Amino acid sequence: MKILTGNDLGTGDVVWWTGSDWSRHIEDASDVGDQGEAIAQAEEGARRVNTPYVIDGEMTETGPRPAHIKDRIRALGPTIRPDLTLKPADPEAGNWVI
Amino acid sequence: MYRYDQYDQNLVDTRVEEFRDQVERRLSGALTEDQFKPLRLMNGLYLQLHAYMLRVAIPYGTLDGRQMHMLATIARKYDRGYGHFTTRQNLQYNWIKLDDAPDILADLATVEMHAIQTSGNCIRNISSDQFAGAAADEVTDPRPWAELLRQWSSFHPEFTYLPRKFKFAVIASDEDRAAMRLHDIGIQIVERDGSFGARIFAGGGMGRTPVIGKEIKDFVPVTNLLSYLEACIRVYNRHGRRDNMYKARIKILINALGVEEYVRQVEAEYAALDKQDIDPPLAEFERIAAYFAPPAFEADAPDTVDRSDPDFALWLDQNVGQHKQPGYAMATISLKPVGGIPGDASADQMDLMADLAERYSFDELRVTHAQNIVLPHVKKADLYALWQALNQAGLAEANLDLISDIIACPGLDYCSLANARSIPIAQKIAERFADAGRQRDLGELKLKISGCINACGHHHAGHIGILGVDRKGTENYQLLLGGSGAEDVSLAKITGPGFDEAGIVDAVETVTNVYLGAREQGERFVDTYRRVGMEPFKEALYG
Numbered sequence: 001m002k003i004l005t006g007n008d009l010g011t012g013d014v015v016w017w018t019g020s021d022w023s024r025h026i027e028d029a030s031d032v033g034d035q036g037e038a039i040a041q042a043e044e045g046a047r048r049v050n051t052p053y054v055i056d057g058e059m060t061e062t063g064p065r066p067a068h069i070k071d072r073i074r075a076l077g078p079t080i081r082p083d084l085t086l087k088p089a090d091p092e093a094g095n096w097v098i
Numbered sequence: 099m100y101r102y103d104q105y106d107q108n109l110v111d112t113r114v115e116e117f118r119d120q121v122e123r124r125l126s127g128a129l130t131e132d133q134f135k136p137l138r139l140m141n142g143l144y145l146q147l148h149a150y151m152l153r154v155a156i157p158y159g160t161l162d163g164r165q166m167h168m169l170a171t172i173a174r175k176y177d178r179g180y181g182h183f184t185t186r187q188n189l190q191y192n193w194i195k196l197d198d199a200p201d202i203l204a205d206l207a208t209v210e211m212h213a214i215q216t217s218g219n220c221i222r223n224i225s226s227d228q229f230a231g232a233a234a235d236e237v238t239d240p241r242p243w244a245e246l247l248r249q250w251s252s253f254h255p256e257f258t259y260l261p262r263k264f265k266f267a268v269i270a271s272d273e274d275r276a277a278m279r280l281h282d283i284g285i286q287i288v289e290r291d292g293s294f295g296a297r298i299f300a301g302g303g304m305g306r307t308p309v310i311g312k313e314i315k316d317f318v319p320v321t322n323l324l325s326y327l328e329a330c331i332r333v334y335n336r337h338g339r340r341d342n343m344y345k346a347r348i349k350i351l352i353n354a355l356g357v358e359e360y361v362r363q364v365e366a367e368y369a370a371l372d373k374q375d376i377d378p379p380l381a382e383f384e385r386i387a388a389y390f391a392p393p394a395f396e397a398d399a400p401d402t403v404d405r406s407d408p409d410f411a412l413w414l415d416q417n418v419g420q421h422k423q424p425g426y427a428m429a430t431i432s433l434k435p436v437g438g439i440p441g442d443a444s445a446d447q448m449d450l451m452a453d454l455a456e457r458y459s460f461d462e463l464r465v466t467h468a469q470n471i472v473l474p475h476v477k478k479a480d481l482y483a484l485w486q487a488l489n490q491a492g493l494a495e496a497n498l499d500l501i502s503d504i505i506a507c508p509g510l511d512y513c514s515l516a517n518a519r520s521i522p523i524a525q526k527i528a529e530r531f532a533d534a535g536r537q538r539d540l541g542e543l544k545l546k547i548s549g550c551i552n553a554c555g556h557h558h559a560g561h562i563g564i565l566g567v568d569r570k571g572t573e574n575y576q577l578l579l580g581g582s583g584a585e586d587v588s589l590a591k592i593t594g595p596g597f598d599e600a601g602i603v604d605a606v607e608t609v610t611n612v613y614l615g616a617r618e619q620g621e622r623f624v625d626t627y628r629r630v631g632m633e634p635f636k637e638a639l640y641g
Contacts, residue, residue, distance in 0.1 A: 010125065011195045012149035047127045050145060068571055070510060073519075074147050078511040080439055080521045084178060084193075 001031040001059055003066060004039055005074070006052030014074045015049060016064075022049060025086065026075040027063040065096070072097045099162055099462065100245050100389040102210045109253070110207045113214060117141050118200035125197060140220070142213025143199055146514050150194040153216040154206060158226035158244040158268070159187035159465040161211075166452035166463055168209040170445040176202050181448065183433060183441040185505060185556055186265070187225050187465040188216060192512055214252065219260045221251035221331075225267045227275045228430075228466040231390060232474040234422045237289045240270035242387035243296065243320065246378070249386075250324050257331055261338030262346035264331065265303075276467060277559055277583030279311040280304055282348045283330060288317065295319045300330060300360070301352035304553035308589045309349040312357045314364065320383050325376040329368035333360065392423070393460035393475055399425025403478050410485050412534070413496040418481065427478050429459075431471040431488060432495040432503060436532045440506040440524050441469030450491050458484050467556075467583075468505055468544075470498070500537040501545055501610070502528040505556050509549030509566060510573070516549035518566025518573035523547055526603045531610075540610055543623045544582070559583035561624040562606060563590040575602035579609065579635055580627045588624075591632060594640050605639055612638045 003026075004017035015022035016029035017039060023029070032039060036054035043049045056067040066072050077085030079094050087093040102110070117137070124134040138144075142153040154169070161169075169189055173181050176198045177191040184190055194202065206212055215222055224244045231239040247266055251257065257264070267278040270287035278284035284299040295317040302311025318326045334348045337355070352360045401424050405411040419428040431451060434440050443451070451471055455463045458480045459473035466472060476484055488494040497503045504527065507513065509520030524547055531537055546560030550567075557563030563578035574596040581590030597605050610623070612635050617626045627635070 007145055007149070010197055012145060012193075014148055044131070047125070050131055069573065070147070070514075070516075073510060077148060079519065080511050080525065 001057050001064060002033060002036055003029045003055050003057040003064055003071075004032045004036045004052055005029075005055060005066075005071065006040070006043075006049040009047055009050045012050075016075075017043075017052075026066070029057070029064040031059075031064075062096070069097065099160060100157075100241075100386065107207070107210070110210070110212050110214070113141070113212065114200060114203045114207050117203060121196060121200055136218065138199075139217040140215070141199070141203065142216035143194070143196075144217060146192065146512055147510075148512065149192065150196055150199065151512070152191045152194045152199060152202060152213055153184070154189045154191070154211060154213050155216050155223040156187050156189060156211075156465050157248050158224050158230070158241050159228055159467075160226075160230075160241060161463050161465070162461045163452040163456040163463070165209045165211055166448050166455065168205060168211065170448035170452065172202055172205055173445040173448065175205075180442055180444045182439075182508060183443065183465050183469050183471070185467050185469060185507070185554060186223055187228075187467055188223055189465070190508070192508075217263075218258075219262050219264075220258050221247075221254065221260075221264045221266065224248050224251070225265070225276055225281070225467060227269045227271065228464040228472045229275060229419065229428050229474060230270070230464075231392065232421050232423075232426075232428050233271055233273075234420045235273055236271040236422070238270050238287055238294050239387075239390050240268045240285075240287050241390050242383065243270075243285065243287055243323070244268040245386050245389070246320070246324065246383060247327070250327075257335065260331070260335055261340050262343060264334075264348070272585055274583070274585040274587070277556065277587075278302075279587045280308070280556075280559060280583055281311065283327065284311045290317055293319060296323050296326075298326070298330070301349040301357070303347055303349045304556060304558045305347065306344060306551040306553075307347075307349065308553070308558040309353065310587050310589065311349075312352070314357065314361045321377055321380055322373060324378070325371050325373040326364075326368055328376050329364045329371060332367050333363045337363075393462075395423045395426060395475070396477070399423075399477050400479050401425045403481055407482070409489070409496075410482055413485055413494055414481065416496040416500070416538075417498045421475070423475075425478055427476050427481060429473045429476045429481065429484060430466070430498050431473065431493050432497055433470050433493075434497060434503050434528065435492055435495050436502055436528045437525055438528075439521050440504050443471070447491060447493060450487070450493070454484060454487055468503065470503070496534065497537060499542045499544065501531045501540050501543040502537055503544075504528060505544075505546040505560070507548050507555035509547075509555075513549060513554075515552055516566065517551075517568035518549050518575065520547040520549040520555055520564075520566060523564060523566070523575065523599065523602060526599070527606055530603055530607060540614070541622055543610070545606070546581075556583060557581070558589050559587075560590055561622070561627070562609065564602060564606075567596060569596070573599060575599070577602065577605050577609070577639070579632065580624060582624055586624075588628075593632065593636055608638050609635050
């Protein structure tokens with residue numbers, strides 16, 4: 001699958017395109033197919049997101065998973081500070097990244 | 099310490115308001131990201147993996163208690179309660195919101211700090227010896243020279259858009275504690291016939307093409323220093339490549355021209371410069387130097403220390419250095435607890451270090467390029483009380499220059515340029531060698547980790563260096579041996595094929611075992627490597 005991602009313009013938060021909006025949660029990401037560039041251009045123009053780009057991913061039982069470790073770290077948070085990730089209460093969350 | 103005059107303060111305050119307007123225009127859509135990016139970078143604001151990152155300049159690594167307190171306040175108020183001290187003696191915040199950035203810069207300006215020129219293709223923060231003004235082996239305090247360079251290079255109109263970033267380091271001792279020869283221009287202040295002058299090295303650097311700086315001038319008096327450096331950079335600015343960012347640093351130009359031709363052009367430029375337009379009168383240098391006058395040391399401070407507490411004695415031996423003033427010492431606070439994140443400090447720790455500096459070190463702190471903090475002027479009689487306070491806060495790790503005192507860049511946990519994580523490798527190595535006795539037995543061993551070829555973690559200069567690479571989407575780690583950023587400067591060499599995350603920790607242990615088996619009396623790891631060569635290490639690693 002193709003996933004569109006970027007950083008929120010104001011907060012800098014990592015965000016994922018859901019099909020109609022941006023979410024901080026990778027679980028909400030949709031497959032943008034070949035529409036990623038067009039959506040990115042429109043959204044950048046709307047000043048909601050900074051430097052959006054399309055990545056490869058796969059749909060798994062737990063939801064979309066970016067193909068590259070860099071984007072998985074973006075999706076969760078720093079592996080060395082579980083308390084600062086999006087899932088601070090889940091001790092297994094780091095395994096999803098690696 | 100240097101204090102802003104009204105011109106400095108106006109300059110910084112005006113810049114804050116200029117950036118506030120630029121941020122508003124970006125958020126309103128009046129500026130595109132392409133237009134805004136160079137403006138935010140000029141103010142130290144990057145976009146990293148998880149958020150905006152703000153890099154705050156700490157000139158030559160020197161700050162006082164109120165500045166450290168402000169860094170703590172900003173960490174609490176705008177970030178997530180911590181900051182990261184870097185190999186350029188700066189501080190980085192990892193979780194900044196764009197619309198908070200102008201307020202942060204305004205808060206910094208209230209304590210004479212800023213983030214100007216901490217990014218972009220300009221002259222960056224001047225780095226120096228963390229023991230400046232205190233070390234027994236220095237010929238003079240290098241910081242007035244560094245401050246002179248800071249003032250000259252700040253907003254220098256000709257050098258705002260260089261081919262690439264440009265880094266200076268200034269030291270004033272034969273012992274190099276600032277990796278001086280791995281900077282674009284390194285300066286060693288030396289004494290000749292009763293006068294001080296600058297010995298100049300050019301074309302050093304790490305990154306993807308590591309080069310040791312070459313000496314291009316043996317003595318430049320302070321009254322001509324700026325005009326000589328102006329000539330050095332003008333030649334670079336004229337001929338440095340702008341078509342390929344990977345070949346744009348001055349080291350590439352000097353290698354292409356040859357050092358003799360580069361020096362010939364610098365000398366020709368220097369001869370033609372109107373030096374009166376550039377060089378300050380000696381009185382101005384002396385005005386700056388007066389800010390760095392030694393603090394009011396007690397002349398009769400006791401020169402002995404009670405070593406009866408064995409844990410304190412270990413810290414004393416490892417983390418405390420000889421001061422030029424009898425009765426005083428230089429204390430390094432390690433930011434490398436076993437299992438911790440090299441260079442990270444919480445807001446509470448920053449506040450404590452500020453308090454301790456105010457109480458015990460004439461209100462001065464230093465940031466080291468090895469990502470530790472120094473209290474430079476501690477009375478020996480106060481060392482035990484200082485250690486007790488640090489120990490209570492988990493800041494008394496007695497590991498300076500040992501294998502767990504690891505330099506590590508933020509790596510793939512934070513950095514958008516990184517290919518692999520650095521910090522977990524540092525943590526695992528520190529845990530493997532957690533036994534304090536084992537560390538001390540290994541002796542001085544500088545281990546440095548970078549998460550990509552840009553080498554922010556100085557892996558080329560590590561006795562043991564580790565470079566994280568991306569091998570088909572998987573983190574892989576190359577091992578390097580034999581580097582040094584000190585006065586015995588050398589570039590580390592790759593041992594061979596890389597290792598995975600577990601393998602690199604084993605590999606480090608393997609090479610330390612080779613060292614222990616081969617070392618001769620008094621040899622450090624790097625000394626043994628230089629004597630026996632790479633082969634025994636390769637044999638042990640790869641069979």
